[in-house]
Amino acid sequence: MTATNATLLRPFYIIILLLSISYGAKAATTVGISEWVPQAKLVGQAKMTYLFWDVYDARLYAADGKWQASAPFALELSYLRDLNGEAIAKRSVEEIRKQGFSDEAVLARWYQQLSAFLPDVKKGTRLTGVVDQNKHTRFYLDGQALAEVNEPLFSTWFFNIWLSEATSEPKLRSQLLGEQS
Secondary structure, X not given: OOHHHHHHHHHHHHHHHHHHHHHHHHHHHHOOHHHHOOOEEEEEEEEEEEOOEEEEEEEEEEEOOOOOOOOOEXXXXXXXXXXXXXHHHHHHXXXXXXXXXXXXXXXXXXXXXXXXXXXXXXXXXXXXXXXXXXXXXXXXXXXXXXXXXXXXXXXXXXXXXXXXXXXXXXXXXXXXXXOOO
16 A cells, blocks of 8 residues: 555544444443343433532433333433442431331342442442343443342332432422433
């Protein structure tokens, strides 16, 4: 190949490189989601802020972008700050309790499960929870399988933290459900 041909092909190579980078990024964000949520599309997204700290960006995915509690869906949290995994587990159980779940033995078991696998997160860490057709939850850390909880009751109450009408963050819920931007 001559230098002139190489120069002429350079824009073509740049386009191919950009497309492969773009495809790689898109595939990474849907690992786990596309496997368990058919025709997964973004329903909505929101930023969780506590007092004046940005905690995470949240994105909800469901078939054709229409969320139903009874159908498979995924919730992806991209953390904007460092947090301790055990603190995330503790806060999750506190939020489930606020939703009205009161079986303390079950809450203690769920806390043990969550604290056993939830990692400490750093800014940029992405945790994704995917609920399948059997109401089992699969967790992914930056696109890699992390854990499974095969208990429909857990799936319902855990995701109620963000998606229940009784959530402590109604604006975040509304944005995730695509009701407001």
